[in-house]
Amino acid sequence: HALSSTILFRVARCEELPLIRAEIDWKLFQKQIPSYPASDLADELGAHLLQSALRNDPPTEVIRDIIKLYPKSCVNMDSFYAACQHASDDAVQLVMRRTMKARKVEGISWGMLAFLGDARIRLTHAQFLCRCVPEALVDPMHGVFGVSPLDRMVSGAFIHGAYVEWVAKLKLALRTVAETEAAAVAARRHSQNSQSASSPPLFHPFHALVRRLISSDFMGVQFGPLSFINSLTACVESETSDPPFHQVDEKGNLPLHIILQQDCDTNLGVMGERKLLKFLLNANPDSVMTRDSEGKLPVVLALEHGWPVYDIIVNACPSEYKEGVNTAVSSTESATVAGTKTTITAISSSPSPSSPPGNNTHNSQPQYNNLLIHDVLSCKYHQRFGVSGARSVIRYILKHFPSTSLTPNHVGRLPLHI
Numbered sequence: 392h393a394l395s396s397t398i399l400f401r402v403a404r405c406e407e408l409p410l411i412r413a414e415i416d417w418k419l420f421q422k423q424i425p426s427y428p429a430s431d432l433a434d435e436l437g438a439h440l441l442q443s444a445l446r447n448d449p450p451t452e453v454i455r456d457i458i459k460l461y462p463k464s465c466v467n468m469d470s471f472y473a474a475c476q477h478a479s480d481d482a483v484q485l486v487m488r489r490t491m492k493a494r495k496v497e498g499i500s501w502g503m504l505a506f507l508g509d510a511r512i513r514l515t516h517a518q519f520l521c522r523c524v525p526e527a528l529v530d531p532m533h534g535v536f537g538v539s540p541l542d543r544m545v546s547g548a549f550i551h552g553a554y555v556e557w558v559a560k561l562k563l564a565l566r567t568v569a570e571t572e573a574a575a576v577a578a579r580r581h582s583q584n585s586q587s588a589s590s591p592p593l594f595h596p597f598h599a600l601v602r603r604l605i606s607s608d609f610m611g612v613q614f615g616p617l618s619f620i621n622s623l624t625a626c627v628e629s630e631t632s633d634p635p636f637h638q639v640d641e642k643g644n645l646p647l648h649i650i651l652q653q654d655c656d657t658n659l660g661v662m663g664e665r666k667l668l669k670f671l672l673n674a675n676p677d678s679v680m681t682r683d684s685e686g687k688l689p690v691v692l693a694l695e696h697g698w699p700v701y702d703i704i705v706n707a708c709p710s711e712y713k714e715g716v717n718t719a720v721s722s723t724e725s726a727t728v729a730g731t732k733t734t735i736t737a738i739s740s741s742p743s744p745s746s747p748p749g750n751n752t753h754n755s756q757p758q759y760n761n762l763l764i765h766d767v768l769s770c771k772y773h774q775r776f777g778v779s780g781a782r783s784v785i786r787y788i789l790k791h792f793p794s795t796s797l798t799p800n801h802v803g804r805l806p807l808h809i
Contacts, residue, residue: 399423402447403432403440412447420449424456437461438470445473451481458489465490466497472511483516487523502533504540507560510552517560521567528568531610538610541568545603546611547621554629561622562596565603569594597626597635601646604667605657612658619663623670636674647671648683651692655775661699668693668700672707679707691766694784697773701784705763705791713763714792760801764788768809 398420401410429435441457441464454474458465465471465486474486490503504520504527506512512520527533528541535543543549544561551557573591603609604619611619626635636646644652650667657664672679679689687695690704705713761769767788772781789796799805 397423397426399427403427403434403443405443405447410447415447415449417450417453420444421453421456424453424460427460429461436466437464438467441465441470442473445470445482445486446477448478449482451479451485454478454482454485458486462489462493463497466493466499468503468506471503472509475511475513475516480515480519484519487516487519491523500532501535502527502540504528505534505543507540507564508544508549508551508557510556512560514556514559514563517563521563525567525571528564528571536613538613540564541603542609542611543614545600545609545622546614546618547623547625548611548614548618550621550625554625558625558629561600561626565596565599566594569599593641595638595640597638597646598640598644598649600626601650601667601671604659605650605653605655607656607658609658612660612663616660616663617666619659620666620670623667623674627674634675636671636678642684644683645675645678645681647675647678647681647689648692651689651696651698652683653696654773655697655699664698665700665703668698669703672703676707679704680709680712688766690763691770694767694770694772694776697775701767702787705788708763713788714795715762715798762795762798762800764792764795764798764806765800765804765809768806 398416401408402415402420424440427437427440429437429440432439434440437457437460441454441461444453444457468490471483471486471490474483478486487503494502502524504524507517507520521528524533529539531537531539534540538546541564544564570591577591600622604611623636639645640649647668650671655664659667682688683692690701690708692698693700693704764785767784772784776784796806800809
């Protein structure tokens with residue numbers, strides 16, 4: 392081409408022609424931009440020129456001039472990706488704003504936040520996006536197939552790059568949504584002249600993650616009914632120093648408690664609900680005997696809120712709780728049951744005075760007087776179980792641990808009497 396020797400042409404074809412950034416005269420390049428042979432190079436939109444320039448980390452004025460001459464050069468995401476990988480933060484922000492404007496003009500209904508999890512978008516650049524349009528994170532119109540950018544990430548179907556970076560962006564998205572919602576609540580109170588001012592709740596990313604997963608309007612399942620396990624796995628793999636599902640909120644609740652404290656009404660399906668609970672119990676085995684802020688064990692919470700997981704929780708419970716066998720505890724009680732002297736282990740059903748609800752250091756210790764059979768007979772079942780379902784739960788426990796039918800609770804009452 393007649394212009395093949397110009398710096399403009401060489402930058403535009405930098406992937407094919409060797410070029411050292413220090414050799415680029417950006418002032419001269421700017422002067423030559425209007426003469427760019429876009430049609431001859433099959434680059435009518437100027438997208439290739441913009442991306443090639445971005446790969447060489449140009450001054451922002453150069454980017455501005457290219458987009459001014461070729462406003463459609465940044466409609467697709469490739470220019471933004473090139474900026475994220477090669478250009479300065481100022482250049483990234485400029486391309487981001489111009490890309491949003493160009494996509495809006497072209498009538499593209501979903502925005503750039505849909506690709507927040509892409510490895511080419513680093514955490515710093517993800518922060519730019521979230522600050523620019525925070526409300527778009529939960530807007531289905533800003534996502535592919537009517538799935539919001541947040542649900543797309545939580546779905547775990549599109550994890551790109553290293554887990555650490557991806558999880559950092561997931562936590563950023565969850566925090567941004569929490570802060571946006573808190574600001575909206577504060578604004579409503581102010582508009583209503585409400586005198587009751589309350590500070591927003593503390594943010595706990597993995598509690599927020601499971602809340603979103605079990606929401607009835609979670610649409611990430613469109614990308615795969617069980618792909619959310621990938622998100623949970625990424626969290627576990629990236630947070631090795633402070634395991635995510637061992638963390639408690641200000642009330643002392645684990646993510647497992649947050650799930651089981653809600654009535655079961657999810658989009659995950661029974662298989663997804665069971666996979667979710669099984670994953671959390673495997674990630675934190677001690678959680679199965681950890682009480683929530685109201686002093687309730689996971690098995691009780693599951694029955695009270697209609698979660699179809701009682702067998703999974705029962706299987707994860709220690710034998711001293713299921714059968715009254717605990718060689719680690721020396722104190723025993725003797726009781727006469729139907730003329731037979733039975734020795735049972737001293738395991739306390741309610742937290743000891745030194746173990747307040749929500750204190751996970753103490754609550755996971757086997758300090759209970761009641762066994763599993765006593766607790767499941769004493770709780771209030773969710774209507775989802777019905778009479779038949781409640782009978783199935785008790786039948787399951789008695790089938791596996793028949794001796795507990797003759798074991799009294801901490802006040803001497805047999806399961807039959809409870």
